[in-house]
Amino acid sequence: xxxxxxxxxxxxxAARRAxxxxxxxxxxxxxxxxxxxxxxxxxAELIEARLRSGKSGPAEIEGRAHFxxxxxxxxxxxxxxxxxxxxxxxxxxxxxxxxxxxVDPRTAFASPERFPxxxxxxxxxxxxxxxxxxxxxxxxxxLTHDPKIDDPALDAALxxxxxxxxxxxxxxxxxxxxxxxxxxxxxxADIARIHAPVGLDIGAVSxxxxxxxxxxxxIGVLRRERRRRA
Numbered sequence: 001x002x003x004x005x006x007x008x009x010x011x012x013x014a015a016r017r018a019x020x021x022x023x024x025x026x027x028x029x030x031x032x033x034x035x036x037x038x039x040x041x042x043x044a045e046l047i048e049a050r051l052r053s054g055k056s057g058p059a060e061i062e063g064r065a066h067f068x069x070x071x072x073x074x075x076x077x078x079x080x081x082x083x084x085x086x087x088x089x090x091x092x093x094x095x096x097x098x099x100x101x102x103v104d105p106r107t108a109f110a111s112p113e114r115f116p117x118x119x120x121x122x123x124x125x126x127x128x129x130x131x132x133x134x135x136x137x138x139x140x141x142x143l144t145h146d147p148k149i150d151d152p153a154l155d156a157a158l159x160x161x162x163x164x165x166x167x168x169x170x171x172x173x174x175x176x177x178x179x180x181x182x183x184x185x186x187x188x189a190d191i192a193r194i195h196a197p198v199g200l201d202i203g204a205v206s207x208x209x210x211x212x213x214x215x216x217x218x219i220g221v222l223r224r225e226r227r228r229r230a
Contacts, residue, residue, distance in 0.1 A: 001030065008032045009071060016073040016135050020047050025058075025065040043068075052223055073137040074099060075222060080125055080153040081143030082109035085168070089141075089211035090118045096215060098139075103128045105149065125153035134160035139218045141198060142167040151180055158190055164221045166198035166214060195221075 005021065009032065012019040018035040022043065038047045043061045047068065050057065056070045077093050079086045082104035093100040094117070101119040104110035110122035121128035134140065140157035142150040145168055154177075157165045169177065174196040181191050199213030200220070 005030055005032050008034075013071060013073070016133075016137055018051055018070070018072040018137075020050060020071070021069040022047070022061075023067045023069065025067055073135075075137050075139065076101070077139045077141065077218065078103065078129070078132060078134065078157075079141045079143060080104065080150060081141075081145075081168070082106065082111075082114060082120065083143050084207040085143055085210050085214075086141075087114060088206075088208040089214060090115055092211055092215050094118070096219070098218075101132055103132070103153070104144065125149060125156065129153065129156045134162055136161050136163055138162045139164040139222070140166070141214060141218075143198075145169060145173070147177070147180065151177070151184075154181065154194065155184060155186075158186060158193065164195065164218050165193055166195040166217065168198050169196060171197070 009019060009021065012034060020033045020038070021030060022033060023030045033041050033047055035051055038044055038051065041047055043059070043066075046059045046061065050059075050068045050070045051072065054070060054072045056068060059066050059068050076099040078101055079089065080103045082102050086102055090100050090102065101121065102110060102115050103121045103123065103125055105122065105124045107122045110120050112120055121132070134157055138160065140153070140162045142153055144150050150167060154165065154167060167174065167177065177196070178191055195217060198217070199210055200217045202209070202213050204210045204213045
């Protein structure tokens with residue numbers, strides 16, 4: 001591998017951006033394709049499929065054997081709200097291979113005892129989120145049902161380009177949320193990125209079932225939709 005290619009790979013890894021190293025198995029020639037440039041590459045469809053799966057593998061490009069080495073940032077899930085749903089959700093997310101953190105300024109809820117093995121930030125979102133970092137490989141979920149906590153966090157998630165943004169609440173609750181976000185300067189297209197009510201519509205009723213619905217929706221967006229580009 002050329003040093004210039006290695007430098008690009010390291011640069012993209014540090015910036016939490018996806019990249020693919022395309023190797024011609026017959027000639028050994030290589031090129032690096034950043035995710036933001038994938039659309040214009042001759043093998044765009046193959047590269048984007050690999051980026052969606054996050055897996056490396058062989059591919060035929062213009063009749064020649066190639067290997068696509070995929071480098072994607074680890075997906076993290078940031079949950080605002082140390083509630084019963086997040087207690088059920090966090091172990092599921094970890095089991096599925098995702099890093100998960102909990103943010104909630106209410107110290108009675110945000111405790112290590114309620115979330116064993118999960119990083120918990122007993123702070124307001126505007127204090128915790130800049131340190132945690134939100135980006136195009138972050139899924140964000142707001143579960144407190146308290147506008148004083150959820151709204152600033154949703155503001156940060158929308159501005160950061162999180163690939164998934166979900167918020168708990170009924171259609172009536174979300175309608176009021178839309179009004180507040182509109183007053184804050186967000187466009188209709190911005191607000192449409194929020195999945196609300198959060199989670200797939202599977203008729204979930206218990207905290208654990210709602211957690212399953214949220215995790216399934218996150219995985220569906222990650223693997224099927226191209227919202228990861230910030």
